[in-house]
Amino acid sequence: MLTPRCTGRPEGRPRHCGLAVLALLLVTSTPAFADATLFIGSATTPANRPAKGLAFGVGLLVVGFEFEFADTSESIEDAAPSLRTGMGNVLLQTPFPVAGMQFYLTTGVGLYRERLGVRQETHAGFNTGGGAKISLLGPIRVRLDYRVFNLRGEPLHSTVHRVYAGFNLAF
DSSP, X not given: OOOOOSOOSTTOOOSSHXXXXXXXXXXXXXXXXXXXXXXXXXXXXXXXXXXXXXXXXXXXXXXXXXEEEEEEOOBTTTTBOEEEEEEEEEEEXXXXXXXXXXXXXXXXXXXXXXXXTTEEEEEEEEEEEEEEEXXXXXXXXXXXXXXXXXXXXXXXXXXXXXXXXXXXXEO
């Protein structure tokens, strides 16, 4: 009678078990999904001014990772500085869309540069927020997002709020 064995080698190492385990992982693992977002919005601290940016992310079921770059315009008359951010984020998201919407919470860390006139501050920053990716047609979605940025160093405004809407492409 033939029985499959994983320890048929004299050294005691498995012969075919490694391949069997790898095949099992490939068959049962969840593939990574990626998406890209182009967005426009508004930073509301200390005054409303335009913000634009892009984000690229990868998701594994309920956990995702994202890099985001955003640029907020300066308003001299409101004493509102420009703000550029580059953030790496971790997302906790619903594993699949609910009624065509995939909700998420996010937090991250990165760098920022704040400018108002000749004054400039570059330092680390943190962000937290959340939003939804709303299915439109196939891989095309609308993304709605709210973030709170906590800026370290000596910025003019250490807490900045931003809201945006964007087109999101899942692939």
